[in-house]
Structures are given as structure tokens and as C-alpha cells.
Amino acid sequence: MELNIDLHPAQLAIFNSEARFKIVSAGRRFGKSRLAAWLLLIKALQSDSKDVFYVGPTFQQAKDIMWHTLKELGREVIESTYENTAQMTLVNGRKIFLKGSDRPDTLRGVGLAYVVLDEYASMKPVVWEQIIRPTLADVRGGALFIGTPAGKNHFYDLYQNAETDPEWESFTYNSTDNPYIPSDEIEMARNSMSTMAYRQEFEASFESFTGGIFKEEWFATGEEPSTGQYVIAVDPAGFEAVEKERGLKGSKLDETAIAIVKINEDKWWVKDILHGRWSIKETASKILKAAITVEASTVGIETGSLKNAIMPYLQDEMRTTNQFIHIDELRHGGKKKTERITWSLQGRMEHGQITFNRDRDWKVFKSQMIDFPNHLAHDDLLDALSYIDQVSIADFAHSIELEEDWEPYDEVSGY
Known part of the structure; x- marks a missing residue:
């Protein structure tokens, strides 16, 4: 043999x-x-x-x-x-x-x-x-x-x-x-x-993903593209009423972030990233309002207990207003947050594939971008934006009616 x-x-x-x-x-x-x-x-x-x-x-x-x-x-x-x-x-x-x-x-x-x-x-x-x-x-x-x-x-x-x-x-x-x-x-x-x-x-180079992951010169603003479709990614944080009960100071709290992005082929135009420390009901209301305003084809929300807390309020809002949106569940794919943000955003920003609405103030986003990764600094806006790659892929899959057990994978981001 x-x-x-x-x-x-x-x-x-x-x-x-x-x-x-x-x-x-x-x-x-x-x-x-x-x-x-x-x-x-x-x-x-x-x-x-x-x-x-x-x-x-x-x-x-x-x-x-x-x-x-x-x-x-x-x-x-x-x-x-x-x-x-x-x-x-x-x-x-x-x-x-x-x-x-x-x-x-x-x-x-x-x-x-x-x-x-x-x-x-x-x-x-x-x-x-x-x-x-x-x-x-x-x-x-x-x-x-x-x-x-x-x-x-x-x-x-x-x-x-x-x-x-x-x-x-x-x-x-x-x-x-x-x-x-x-x-x-x-x-x-x-x-x-x-x-x-x-x-x-x-x-196969052993790279150390610490410090200087994003360069300030990669941040670019531009006009809204004439074609494309809007998607939204939500990174929920601990809700205000709950955190007050725990006695946490405001400066220590993460914020919920809602990234509103227009996808045009392989380009992203970031219209806005809403962020704040809101109650569960306020969060649900802001998600629905953002989605309806831009006619978003898909809204992705990070999986977990916070999503589970939001969904009943969001469903009530949709029934009350008679306006319904498509919700997808976002997963971290086994990656740590630093890796997930790096893989999703670093290459796209370096190659000019992400531009930002010139009519918005991006001071908070740029501060988080330059500080990243730093365990003493916030990264909520980066995290929400990093989830857009999953939303855009899932939205494409939804549009061509793939099977329910389809799992998105993107060679750039690793999902």
C-alpha cells in the first residue's frame, strides 16, 4: 500500500x-x-x-x-x-x-x-x-x-x-x-x-497591536454619496437608571453608541454616531427614530443581556408607531474588543474606505480613535462603528434570502 x-x-x-x-x-x-x-x-x-x-x-x-x-x-x-x-x-x-x-x-x-x-x-x-x-x-x-x-x-x-x-x-x-x-x-x-x-x-509576522493603531491623518470627511443604502449598528452600554443604582460615577460609565452609516460598495460614509447614557426606553426610541429617518435596511444590535433588555421596548415602539425595522444580532466572533475594532476599521481607514459627514462634530470620535487601545479611555464609538461590517454583510445575505443558519464572514475583518 x-x-x-x-x-x-x-x-x-x-x-x-x-x-x-x-x-x-x-x-x-x-x-x-x-x-x-x-x-x-x-x-x-x-x-x-x-x-x-x-x-x-x-x-x-x-x-x-x-x-x-x-x-x-x-x-x-x-x-x-x-x-x-x-x-x-x-x-x-x-x-x-x-x-x-x-x-x-x-x-x-x-x-x-x-x-x-x-x-x-x-x-x-x-x-x-x-x-x-x-x-x-x-x-x-x-x-x-x-x-x-x-x-x-x-x-x-x-x-x-x-x-x-x-x-x-x-x-x-x-x-x-x-x-x-x-x-x-x-x-x-x-x-x-x-x-x-x-x-x-x-x-506571518508577529505584530504587536498596541499603540498607534489609528493615525489622525486617516480621518477624512466628505459629502454624502448619491448611491448606497443605510445600515445601523448599536453597541449598548449599561443603562442610566441601573448604573445610578450601582452608584457608579458618570465619568466611569460607557455610553451606548448608534452608528448610522451609508454603504456604497466597499465604501462607508458615516452620517453620525449617536452616543449617550440613556434609559432603556430612550435607547429603544433613539434606535427606531434613527432607522426610520434614514430608512435603514438593517439595524444590528450587539448580542447579550442589554439587547434582550432593549428588544421589548423597541418592539413596543414599533407597534405604537406602526413602523417596523429589520433587526440583526451582532456577535463578537470570539475576538477580543481590541482585535475586533482593529480588524474592522484599521485597514478601511488606512485605505480611505471610510469617510465621515463633514457637517458633524467628530471631536469625541477622533479622541477615542487616537487613544485606542487604552484601558483608561473610552472606545464606545469605535466599537459601534466596527460592527458595521457585520451589519452590511448580514444585510446583503438578507437581501438575497440566504438560509437562516448562514454565518457572515468577511476576509478584511475576520468575521
Whole structure:
């Protein structure tokens, strides 16, 4: 039985490395998952007694990324598969298990011949240090860490340490090291993403997303475009009556922000970002009034308890006025607020894709933009505006009547 291991030159360099532990920092679409699949199959076939694990950030992500690829590449050596648990048995009796790092208890108590940790930057360091590493001791098993950088975190530290340890080897490859990626796709990404985001996502550079994320010269005003459609994104904050009961001072409170934006192809024209500390009823009234005034096609509200508090009042307002608007639920996509704002706005502002209504006072927005990220400063207006990418994508999906379980994804913002 012969396996046809088809890898491009950069993948082969990693595959053929004799290091026990390999760390691969590579750009998007480099082919990390295909490389991982081949290593999982080969290591399982070579093992006399121990099985192998593929660990993703979550079980569902692990299955989405790896299950089909493993079945396709290993069809000649797979004896049986179990779809629900995402495990397969090879012809030599060894098993490959797909796991999620978010369920650490499922990773304990076994000895392993090999493990792949995919998108290690998104996992907690304890997964490797206290759970996975001890499972490799019995047979001196190995590991492959793969991922795209996410700032200078534990993935960066591990990468740096690997360069001085003889049992470890680290690799860095750009997306362009995959010869099968069309060059025009790379160029399109370069022209639409911020310089920092492009370096991280396509050149696998460990970028530190702190300080100077937005430049003042990127802020531009302009006239309202003649074409396009309005959408609204709402980032609710703690409501005034509730916060007074908690005894919080006004200067410490976040504000609810309502971003009103006209979308024209890939350009945003920001008409206004209403902001303030209002009661729940006031907030609902302001959302409906803003949507009706500009005839917004979609209003997105950040999911959570605050949205749940707003909705009954908003529905009452709509019934009372007999004016109804389409509401979408906005999610943070597993990203921290700093990452979400950066990915949504930095590239667009750098490339002049966002302009602001010249008839409004943007002093508060510009102050938040220049201070960002600073845990001592507010970022409510930035946060509301960052959600517009989700609203615009969801609005497009709504307009062409996609299935209800469709999940928006934007290559620029990462959603």
C-alpha cells in the first residue's frame, strides 16, 4: 500500500524535518492543514501502540478544518470512521482523534505518539504545558504547532524558545510560499487590509497591536454619496437608571453608541454616531427614530443581556408607531474588543474606505480613535462603528434570502 504524499516545497521542508517538536508560523492559505493531515496519518501508521490527536481551538472547528481532509488523503489506510466523535481507526489499529482545546478534560489521561495543535495562538498555554506535553513522555512523542500569529503572545514565546532548543525547530512562511495561490488574490488582500493586518495574516509576522493603531491623518470627511443604502449598528452600554443604582460615577460609565452609516460598495460614509447614557426606553426610541429617518435596511444590535433588555421596548415602539425595522444580532466572533475594532476599521481607514459627514462634530470620535487601545479611555464609538461590517454583510445575505443558519464572514475583518 503506497500513499502519494503531495506537498509543495515549503510544506516538504517542514514534513522532512527531524525535529521532535515543530512550530510553523505561516500566512493564510499556506497549506498548514494539509501538511498537518499528512503528518497525522504517517505518525499514526508508524506508531506501535499509541494514538495521535489533532487539537483545534474548539471541537467543531477541529472537525470543520480537518475531518474531510483526513478522510480524503487517508482513504487507502482508513479502516473505520466515527462521525459523531470525529475519530478514525487506521489499518494498523491506531486511531486519530479530533479534539477541542476548549474542552481540556477530553485531552487528559492518554499517552500519545503525536499531536497537532492548530491555531495554537488561540489556545490557553496550559493546554500544551500541563495537559498535552505529559501525554508524549511515554514514547517520546512529537508535536506540530501550526497557526497564523495573533500578536506577541504565548505562540510567539514558544516560537522564540524553539530557536535555541535542539529538539525543536521553528519555521516561518508567507502565504506566497504556496505556489498554488493566485498572485492577484494576494494583491487584492494587500490593497484592502491595513499594513499591520496584512503582515500578520499573509506574511506571518508577529505584530504587536498596541499603540498607534489609528493615525489622525486617516480621518477624512466628505459629502454624502448619491448611491448606497443605510445600515445601523448599536453597541449598548449599561443603562442610566441601573448604573445610578450601582452608584457608579458618570465619568466611569460607557455610553451606548448608534452608528448610522451609508454603504456604497466597499465604501462607508458615516452620517453620525449617536452616543449617550440613556434609559432603556430612550435607547429603544433613539434606535427606531434613527432607522426610520434614514430608512435603514438593517439595524444590528450587539448580542447579550442589554439587547434582550432593549428588544421589548423597541418592539413596543414599533407597534405604537406602526413602523417596523429589520433587526440583526451582532456577535463578537470570539475576538477580543481590541482585535475586533482593529480588524474592522484599521485597514478601511488606512485605505480611505471610510469617510465621515463633514457637517458633524467628530471631536469625541477622533479622541477615542487616537487613544485606542487604552484601558483608561473610552472606545464606545469605535466599537459601534466596527460592527458595521457585520451589519452590511448580514444585510446583503438578507437581501438575497440566504438560509437562516448562514454565518457572515468577511476576509478584511475576520468575521
